[in-house]
Amino acid sequence: xxxxxxxxxxxxxxxxxxxxxxxxxxxxxxxxxxxxxxxxxxxxxxxxxxxxxxxxxxxxxxxxxxxxxxxxxxxxxxxxxxxxxxxxxxxxxxxxxxxxxxxxxxxx
Amino acid sequence: xxxxxxxxxxxxxxxxxxxxxxxxxxxxxxxxxxxxxxxxxxxxxxxxxxxxxxxxxxxxxxxxxxxxxxxxxxxxxxxxxxxxxxxxxxxxxxxxxxxxxxxxxxxxxxxxx
Numbered sequence: 001x002x003x004x005x006x007x008x009x010x011x012x013x014x015x016x017x018x019x020x021x022x023x024x025x026x027x028x029x030x031x032x033x034x035x036x037x038x039x040x041x042x043x044x045x046x047x048x049x050x051x052x053x054x055x056x057x058x059x060x061x062x063x064x065x066x067x068x069x070x071x072x073x074x075x076x077x078x079x080x081x082x083x084x085x086x087x088x089x090x091x092x093x094x095x096x097x098x099x100x101x102x103x104x105x106x107x108x
Numbered sequence: 109x110x111x112x113x114x115x116x117x118x119x120x121x122x123x124x125x126x127x128x129x130x131x132x133x134x135x136x137x138x139x140x141x142x143x144x145x146x147x148x149x150x151x152x153x154x155x156x157x158x159x160x161x162x163x164x165x166x167x168x169x170x171x172x173x174x175x176x177x178x179x180x181x182x183x184x185x186x187x188x189x190x191x192x193x194x195x196x197x198x199x200x201x202x203x204x205x206x207x208x209x210x211x212x213x214x215x216x217x218x219x220x221x
Binding site: 030031033035042043044088092095098099100 | 112114149150156209210215
């Protein structure tokens with residue numbers, strides 16, 4: 001079945017870059033997604049990439065997709081304390097499959 | 109308006125109570141979803157409504173009963189819940205019922221005593 005794996009925790013200093021990694025199994029997904037969840041809140045669609053693209057940049061966010069290795073990454077440039085949250089990678093067709101989430105902690 | 113609005117934000121109920129969770133979106137989306145999220149876990153899909161018809165039920169116990177009165181509204185009726193049903197219940201919507209680009213509400217934090 002479909003499976004999405006992420007590292008569980010990342011700690012960075014304010015101003016540094018953060019890179020959150022994800023691997024997935026279903027190569028038929030049209031889109032792959034990154035969602036952000038702050039404490040006590042719902043999931044915010046942060047960014048997504050079409051499956052036939054290698055890279056997407058959106059302000060401080062860069063998404064890289066390696067279809068051959070089924071590897072997705074999210075880079076956050078100039079990480080701020082407001083970026084502290086749980087980041088979920090997700091893929092899938094008519095049903096999204098989420099990774100377990102990566103807790104990003106930003107130290108000031 | 110890119111919001112999905114859920115009410116109430118918090119709910120405490122006893123195991124014999126009947127309550128309802130409500131969700132509303134005005135983005136013209138034709139699909140709406142209920143997810144359940146336990147602490148420090150990813151969301152788990154419960155139900156999908158596409159064009160006001162139930163298209164996916166992930167073998168959810170009958171004590172959870174969804175209802176889609178129209179394409180903008182989604183309810184989740186709760187009856188005889190168990191303490192293990194305590195969780196964050198998230199509503200989401202998308203343009204079509206294919207889970208592309210889901211927009212989530214902020215959730216209802218439910219505690220069952």
